[in-house]
Amino acid sequence: MKSELITILGPTASGKTRLAVTIAASNGGEIISADSRQVFRGMDIGSGKDLHEYGTVPYHLIDIRDAGEEFNVFAFQRLFLETFSRITDRGSLPILCGGSGMYLDAVLRGYRMVEVPRDESLRGELANKNDGELVEVLKRLRPELHNSTDLHERERTVRAIEIARGTLNEVVGEPFPRINGTVIGIQWERGELRRRIAVRLEDRLENGMIEEVEALNAAGVTWERLDYYGLEYRYVGAFLRGELTRNELSVRLHSAICDFAKRQGNWFRRMERHGIVINWVDGAADPAGQAGEILQREGVLASDGFPAEKRKMAERR
Numbered sequence: 001m002k003s004e005l006i007t008i009l010g011p012t013a014s015g016k017t018r019l020a021v022t023i024a025a026s027n028g029g030e031i032i033s034a035d036s037r038q039v040f041r042g043m044d045i046g047s048g049k050d051l052h053e054y055g056t057v058p059y060h061l062i063d064i065r066d067a068g069e070e071f072n073v074f075a076f077q078r079l080f081l082e083t084f085s086r087i088t089d090r091g092s093l094p095i096l097c098g099g100s101g102m103y104l105d106a107v108l109r110g111y112r113m114v115e116v117p118r119d120e121s122l123r124g125e126l127a128n129k130n131d132g133e134l135v136e137v138l139k140r141l142r143p144e145l146h147n148s149t150d151l152h153e154r155e156r157t158v159r160a161i162e163i164a165r166g167t168l169n170e171v172v173g174e175p176f177p178r179i180n181g182t183v184i185g186i187q188w189e190r191g192e193l194r195r196r197i198a199v200r201l202e203d204r205l206e207n208g209m210i211e212e213v214e215a216l217n218a219a220g221v222t223w224e225r226l227d228y229y230g231l232e233y234r235y236v237g238a239f240l241r242g243e244l245t246r247n248e249l250s251v252r253l254h255s256a257i258c259d260f261a262k263r264q265g266n267w268f269r270r271m272e273r274h275g276i277v278i279n280w281v282d283g284a285a286d287p288a289g290q291a292g293e294i295l296q297r298e299g300v301l302a303s304d305g306f307p308a309e310k311r312k313m314a315e316r317r
Helices: 016-027 073-089 099-106 120-126 130-139 153-167 188-206 209-217 225-226 233-239 247-275 287-297 308-316
Strands: 003-009 027-035 093-098 179-185 279-280
Touching: 003 016, 003 099, 003 130, 016 027, 016 093, 016 209, 016 287, 027 073, 073 099, 099 247, 120 153, 130 153, 153 225, 179 287, 179 308, 188 209, 188 279, 209 225, 209 233, 225 233, 233 247, 247 279, 279 287
Parallel strands: 003 093, 003 179, 027 093, 179 279
Antiparallel strands: none
């Protein structure tokens, strides 16, 4: 079967967006973001949108929610299908790009999902439990738990319990449609990735990330909600509240992001163990050229780099 979707994945600071844009620009592609934070307006620097890299390449699922709102993998999966359908109907090449493992997995392995609303009664019961007790509740409900990030943040753990409870007796609808795709992953030597993370972090701290978090809070996004939105927002928030010095912010946030990148790598390896074939390219050695060779080998692109299916149609005309 021909590939209907190209997926570009990798850890933070690996160059995913640049590679996806390079492929899209040369092949009539449109990018679908698989990032759990880039959906929010006003969260630009901390979420690493790097919109300047896109140029004229169309992108989707970025800036579609106001900061402070909730967004989850169920909503992402639904919006992905709608977006994927529109792109393919136009005859364009859909390219899924991101590093949020659950979002990627939800598409590539086609999770069956149901929407679970907030349960205020349950949340009231859970409010009296400490973090360790919440983790035990979740593990009892989901002994096969695979999203370990739900164990690191209280709000995520509570939401995971809510979903687990809400789906115990639910009848799940139709399965996610089968999408044949080619997955390309970018990898770096660990020390070099840590260096790239450090350089990018310092650039963002010096060029507006602190002010971005300050503005979000001033606009009404609580510190608790900002904590939920991830490392950059959590640590910068702590700095703005006077809990960290500027040097402590830089050192501790760098270490936390590196740990996060390691967890992303673990997630990708888990995806491989569950049958997802990831074609790895070396970020330090012409990843675009390597990706092009893989896509030609897989029949996604013709030997001249033109999308293979469009090349066949043009030749028939």
